[in-house]
Amino acid sequence: MSGGLEKTGHHYFSLIEAVGRMGLFLLQCLFRAATPPVKLYPVVQQIHFIGARSSWVVVTAGLFTGMVVALQFYDTLVRFGSVDLLGSAVALSLIRELGPVITALMVTGRAGSAICAEIGIMRISEQIDALECMGIDPYRFFLTPKLLAGLVAVPVLTILFDLAGLVGGWFVGVVLFGVGEGTYVQGLRGGIEWNDVAMGLVKSIVFGGLIVWFCAAKGYFLHYERAGAFGPEGVSRVTTNAVVLSSVSVLFADYLIGSLML
Amino acid sequence: MNAHRHSSDTVVEVEHLVTHYGERKILDGINLRIRQGEIMAIMGGSGAGKSTLLRHILGLSPPTRGAIRLLGREMTGLRSKELYAIRRKIGVAFQGGALLTSMTVGENVALPLREHTRLDRSTIRIMTRLKLEMVNLSRAENLMPAQLSGGMLKRAALARAIIMDPAVLFFDEPSSGLDPISAVELDEMILRLKQAMNMTIVVVTHELQSVLTIADRITILGGGRIIMTGTVDEVRNSRDEYIRLLLDRKPRTDTESGESYLRRLTDGP
Numbered sequence: 076m077s078g079g080l081e082k083t084g085h086h087y088f089s090l091i092e093a094v095g096r097m098g099l100f101l102l103q104c105l106f107r108a109a110t111p112p113v114k115l116y117p118v119v120q121q122i123h124f125i126g127a128r129s130s131w132v133v134v135t136a137g138l139f140t141g142m143v144v145a146l147q148f149y150d151t152l153v154r155f156g157s158v159d160l161l162g163s164a165v166a167l168s169l170i171r172e173l174g175p176v177i178t179a180l181m182v183t184g185r186a187g188s189a190i191c192a193e194i195g196i197m198r199i200s201e202q203i204d205a206l207e208c209m210g211i212d213p214y215r216f217f218l219t220p221k222l223l224a225g226l227v228a229v230p231v232l233t234i235l236f237d238l239a240g241l242v243g244g245w246f247v248g249v250v251l252f253g254v255g256e257g258t259y260v261q262g263l264r265g266g267i268e269w270n271d272v273a274m275g276l277v278k279s280i281v282f283g284g285l286i287v288w289f290c291a292a293k294g295y296f297l298h299y300e301r302a303g304a305f306g307p308e309g310v311s312r313v314t315t316n317a318v319v320l321s322s323v324s325v326l327f328a329d330y331l332i333g334s335l336m337l
Numbered sequence: 338m339n340a341h342r343h344s345s346d347t348v349v350e351v352e353h354l355v356t357h358y359g360e361r362k363i364l365d366g367i368n369l370r371i372r373q374g375e376i377m378a379i380m381g382g383s384g385a386g387k388s389t390l391l392r393h394i395l396g397l398s399p400p401t402r403g404a405i406r407l408l409g410r411e412m413t414g415l416r417s418k419e420l421y422a423i424r425r426k427i428g429v430a431f432q433g434g435a436l437l438t439s440m441t442v443g444e445n446v447a448l449p450l451r452e453h454t455r456l457d458r459s460t461i462r463i464m465t466r467l468k469l470e471m472v473n474l475s476r477a478e479n480l481m482p483a484q485l486s487g488g489m490l491k492r493a494a495l496a497r498a499i500i501m502d503p504a505v506l507f508f509d510e511p512s513s514g515l516d517p518i519s520a521v522e523l524d525e526m527i528l529r530l531k532q533a534m535n536m537t538i539v540v541v542t543h544e545l546q547s548v549l550t551i552a553d554r555i556t557i558l559g560g561g562r563i564i565m566t567g568t569v570d571e572v573r574n575s576r577d578e579y580i581r582l583l584l585d586r587k588p589r590t591d592t593e594s595g596e597s598y599l600r601r602l603t604d605g606p
């Protein structure tokens with residue numbers, strides 16, 4: 076009985092510890108990003124890494140999402156005789172909600188998991204210790220560039236997703252259901268306000284930060300996980316955890332930002 | 338800055354070091370002094386805590402208790418900037434090499450120069466090739482670490498560790514897992530480094546032959562404590578039971594009653 080209680084206590088203690096570590100990790104990265112020297116080339120490299128891994132998945136997902144959304148809206152709007160709203164309905168739901176969220180989930184699966192596994196392997200093969208021993212700060216050397224890259228790459232990928240989605244919506248609405256081309260584009264232009272774009276942008280930047288933060292920190296702190304987690308199983312378990320944590324946090328942040336900005 | 342009875346020829350000083358992994362005590366009251374210019378071999382069976390001791394000397398893990406001074410600076414409670422400054426004066430070759438897998442061997446070896454000096458590209462390349470040449474790896478410059486064998490990885494790690502001409506070199510298990518010829522070559526390389534550059538070298542190993550050829554002094558770890566520190570001859574002539582076993586390469590002959598043996602197998606930890 077008391078053993079169970081003690082165990083629970085230990086659990087809470089280590090949970091608080093883990094949260095503290097994660098917070099410190101973010102602060103360390105942000106501090107390095109704000110103080111020189113910040114090298115640009117590693118950031119570009121990391122943007123390329125995230126982009127190369129995710130862009131085709133994002134475009135494909137965007138295309139189908141746009142098609143599905145157009146299909147659903149068309150079916151609803153045609154009953155009320157307001158098909159001319161199709162363009163703006165598709166655009167709004169993509170830009171404000173679906174674009175940032177689905178892109179973030181795709182990036183988590185493709186690039187986030189890779190980031191976590193890569194850093195976890197660096198930890199268990201003592202590559203991070205080796206950096207420290209060479210007097211090279213791991214935060215400045217590769218963690219901060221990854222975080223900055225996430226802040227840039229995810230918004231860009233989100234824009235890619237939105238564009239692909241609008242094309243998908245155009246295909247279903249205009250080509251399949253015969254909505255007038257002008258009507259679709261008109262609705263699209265007229266329905267979007269700056270505020271909607273800003274919301275999509277803010278979301279995607281925050282999501283980019285969250286994904287890299289959680290995935291990188293989980294891999295980096297692999298050695299603090301419960302005993303016995305070292306080695307390849309440790310990497311695979313920590314990667315799964317990172318993907319779940321990152322996805323859930325994206326959905327939670329989506330609600331939070333939505334409720335603040337609407 | 339450091340009035341703390343530090344004699345200038347002491348490079349590493351460990352006092353009353355106690356360390357744990359979780360609840361498990363690994364090192365228990367270690368005292369160790371390594372002098373400028375010597376090759377100190379840290380010996381002990383596998384799992385004796387040799388790598389752990391090394392990690393603490395390098396400031397990679399905080400100790401439970403005790404003091405560690407590296408190049409005259411107290412390692413506990415240092416700010417990370419000072420810690421990085423000290424570490425630029427040392428070189429470390431890890432047990433598995435620990436090369437960055439995302440870079441070629443040449444880029445790995447050049448990394449400290451690229452990060453810490455303002456040398457131009459061609460100078461860095463020449464210095465990198467020089468060190469690769471020293472460890473007989475000149476043809477591996479453009480290979481990725483994944484394409485190297487275990488012995489090549491260790492040599493590449495050595496090249497990276499000495500690229501900045503460090504004052505102290507730490508080498509974890511240089512010859513374990515190598516074929517005899519590579520092992521002997523590596524030993525010779527270590528000796529050459531000491532002679533040519535007057536480097537202080539700390540070698541962690543459980544290879545007896547290697548220790549007897551290269552070391553000036555030997556520290557033997559066992560059961561979390563230091564069993565003995567002394568010159569090669571002193572260790573050779575030691576009458577300590579554990580040291581005799583280690584030197585004579587005999588298995589432990591603990592006498593254990595059948596009953597306690599059974600209990601050990603059936604009980605939990």
Ligand SMILES: Nc1ncnc2c1ncn2[C@@H]1O[C@H](COP(=O)(O)OP(=O)(O)O)[C@@H](O)[C@H]1O
Nearest residue numbers: 305358363381382383384385386387388389390
């Ligand atoms: N990260 C770790 N977590 C928990 N225990 C560890 C860890 N690293 C090493 N140990 C344990 O500490 C002891 C000493 O390990 P180590 O210093 O690597 O030994 P050696 O290098 O002498 O072979 C071993 O029993 C090992 O199981």
Ligand SMILES: [Mg+2]
Nearest residue numbers: 387388432510
């Ligand atoms: Mg070891």
